[in-house]
Amino acid sequence: MSAPARKALQTLAVLLFWLLVWALAARAVGQALLLPSPLETGRELVTLARSAVFWLTVGKSVLRVLAGILLAVLLGAALALLTHKSPLLKALLAPVMTLVKSTPVASFIILALVWLGRGIVPLVIAALMVLPVVWSNVSQGLAGIDPQLLELAAVYRLPKLRALRRITWPSVLPHLRAALRSALGLGWKAGVAAEVLTVPPGSIGKRIYEAKLYLETTELFAWTAAVVLVSLGIERLLLRLVERGEGRHA
Amino acid sequence: MLDVRDVTLRFGEKQILDRCTIQLEEGERLALMGPSGCGKTTLLRIALSLQKPDSGSVICTASRTAAVFQEPRLLPWCTAAENINLVLSDRADTMPEAISWLGRLELLEARDLLPAKLSGGMQQRLSLARALAVKPQLLVLDEPFKAMDEALHGRILRLTSEAAKNAAILLATHSEEEARALGCRILRYRDGRFV
Numbered sequence: 001m002s003a004p005a006r007k008a009l010q011t012l013a014v015l016l017f018w019l020l021v022w023a024l025a026a027r028a029v030g031q032a033l034l035l036p037s038p039l040e041t042g043r044e045l046v047t048l049a050r051s052a053v054f055w056l057t058v059g060k061s062v063l064r065v066l067a068g069i070l071l072a073v074l075l076g077a078a079l080a081l082l083t084h085k086s087p088l089l090k091a092l093l094a095p096v097m098t099l100v101k102s103t104p105v106a107s108f109i110i111l112a113l114v115w116l117g118r119g120i121v122p123l124v125i126a127a128l129m130v131l132p133v134v135w136s137n138v139s140q141g142l143a144g145i146d147p148q149l150l151e152l153a154a155v156y157r158l159p160k161l162r163a164l165r166r167i168t169w170p171s172v173l174p175h176l177r178a179a180l181r182s183a184l185g186l187g188w189k190a191g192v193a194a195e196v197l198t199v200p201p202g203s204i205g206k207r208i209y210e211a212k213l214y215l216e217t218t219e220l221f222a223w224t225a226a227v228v229l230v231s232l233g234i235e236r237l238l239l240r241l242v243e244r245g246e247g248r249h250a
Numbered sequence: 251m252l253d254v255r256d257v258t259l260r261f262g263e264k265q266i267l268d269r270c271t272i273q274l275e276e277g278e279r280l281a282l283m284g285p286s287g288c289g290k291t292t293l294l295r296i297a298l299s300l301q302k303p304d305s306g307s308v309i310c311t312a313s314r315t316a317a318v319f320q321e322p323r324l325l326p327w328c329t330a331a332e333n334i335n336l337v338l339s340d341r342a343d344t345m346p347e348a349i350s351w352l353g354r355l356e357l358l359e360a361r362d363l364l365p366a367k368l369s370g371g372m373q374q375r376l377s378l379a380r381a382l383a384v385k386p387q388l389l390v391l392d393e394p395f396k397a398m399d400e401a402l403h404g405r406i407l408r409l410t411s412e413a414a415k416n417a418a419i420l421l422a423t424h425s426e427e428e429a430r431a432l433g434c435r436i437l438r439y440r441d442g443r444f445v
Contacts, residue, residue: 148323151300155317156337156384166336170327 036218044222054226061122061204062230065191068126069184075127076134077176083135084142097132105129109194118198122205126191133183134176141175142168177242184238188231251276251418252388254297257306258442259289266292267303268442272420276387279419281429284439290422291320293444294392297420312388312418316381320392322373324365324380331361334380348383354409355379356402370397375406382413389417395428407431 001009019038026037036044048054083090100108108128112121145168153163195205204223211220252274259267266289274280282290295301296308298317316337324333334348335341352358355375365373374397381389394410395403411432421434429436437444 148319148321149325152317152319152323154300155298155315155390157315158337162336162340166325166328166340170325 033215033217036221040218041221041225044218045225048219048222048226057202057204057207058226058230060202061192061195062234064122064195064200064203065126065188066234068123068128068191069130069187071123072127072130072183072187073134073176073180076131076179077138077172079131080135080138080142083139090139093135097135100128101132105190105193106197109197112194113198119200121198122191122194122200122203125194126187129190130183130187133186134179137175137179138172141172144175145171173242177239180238180242181235184235185231188227188234192227251278251310251312252297252420253307253309254293255307255309257293257296257303257308259292259296259301259303265442267296269306270443272297272437272444274388274418274420277416277418279421279432279434281421281423281432281434281436282439282444283423283426283429283436284444286424288439289442290439291392294390294420294422298390310388312386314384314386315388315390316384316386317390318374318377318381318392318394320396322365322370322377324373324376326365329362329364330357330368330376333365333376334383337380337384351379351383352376354382354413355406371399371402374398375402378406378410382410386414386417389414389419391419391421391423393423394421395423395425404431 022038026032026035026040029035032040079093083093105125109121109125112124116124149167149171150163152158153167158166192205192208195203196209197205199206199209204227208220208223208227211217211223252272254270254272256269256271257267258265258269270289270293272280272282272293282293284290292301294317296303297310298315299308299310325336328336330352331345331348334351335345338344338348349358349361352361355378357372357375357379360368360372360376365376368376374394378394381391391410395407398406407428408431419432419434421429421432423429426436
């Protein structure tokens with residue numbers, strides 16, 4: 001058996017193990033209101049997925065959070081470029097990033113709800129959670145560019161854009177990829193949490209909030225399962241896009 | 251074309267260069283010789299404006315400069331052909347020219363390989379091919395032939411001399427034979443200067 005096939009089989013076995021643990025726990029509890037079984041959750045998810053509203057809701061939430069993540073990637077990379085050039089700016093910005101990383105996300109959600117319209121809060125929160133990770137990883141990537149290659153660019157007087165494309169970008173990409181890997185899940189979870197607290201119309205967060213309100217635990221589990229599946233899907237998709245940009249350097 | 255005047259440099263307590271002056275006219279060839287650690291590489295770096303001296307001045311009027319460093323300094327994520335094309339235009343239209351340089355340096359079979367797949371000697375030849383490809387006015391060579399095997403050494407030396415026939419060359423080497431083969435006037439290290 002090939003190594004990837006063995007790994008896939010192992011992942012499947014681990015998944016089945018935990019589903020079994022969940023099913024046994026649900027049977028022991030015996031009340032779907034407290035703990036629905038995996039089968040009930042799956043059935044509910046399939047029922048939800050049959051309606052167009054489900055896909056519209058997922059689509060809106062995904063777009064909102066992705067917009068936040070994209071904003072954070074652009075802003076984080078731009079700030080990293082600036083702080084790479086200016087140690088003073090880096091000294092000024094570093095404590096702000098540390099503060100953002102260590103402040104509970106709920107505090108930011110409440111503050112953003114006070115300052116901004118509820119529709120935009122999930123986007124801002126997702127961006128805020130991803131920003132420090134992107135900034136710090138891209139900064140590391142920039143600091144790690146081989147100085148010998150920069151000297152090469154200087155001696156051969158490579159145009160700035162060519163040096164950026166051929167030296168800076170491939171040097172930073174592995175760090176950006178690592179940032180996306182750790183920040184995507186974070187941004188998505190924070191975005192959905194912000195939706196739960198701000199309940200913007202037609203969002204996953206609103207559906208989770210309503211399921212909790214009406215004690216629809218099975219629906220709550222189904223929506224949570226949807227969040228996990230979408231999170232995995234987005235992560236795979238975006239990392240594949242980055243890998244394509246990275247080319248043979250991967 | 252290159253005027254390095256009264257350059258002084260210290261590393262801590264050690265005086266490396268002491269009011270050192272070298273001048274290079276168009277097409278002129280100079281070889282710097284001296285024991286390891288005497289400051290040959292440092293002087294080349296100063297001439298390329300990669301390092302600032304403690305005092306003295308450097309004026310370089312060459313419109314195209316190329317260098318072969320002691321390390322090949324190849325982009326690890328680019329193929330051999332792309333590494334040469336990088337200094338030409340990095341567009342597809344100059345790729346045939348890049349490949350022809352690979353051929354001249356006997357590296358044609360390596361055109362699609364990444365530097366990590368090449369031997370030390372091949373990497374150094376690739377670095378030399380990249381330098382020659384830009385048809386430099388000033389070619390700076392820091393022991394560029396040391397990793398090459400005996401069989402190739404003579405051929406590559408002749409090729410370099412021929413391909414860079416209009417270039418001014420500043421060479422750092424331990425080998426008088428290399429200096430002579432490239433037609434260089436030899437300056438030897440003495441008390442912080444090359445004379």
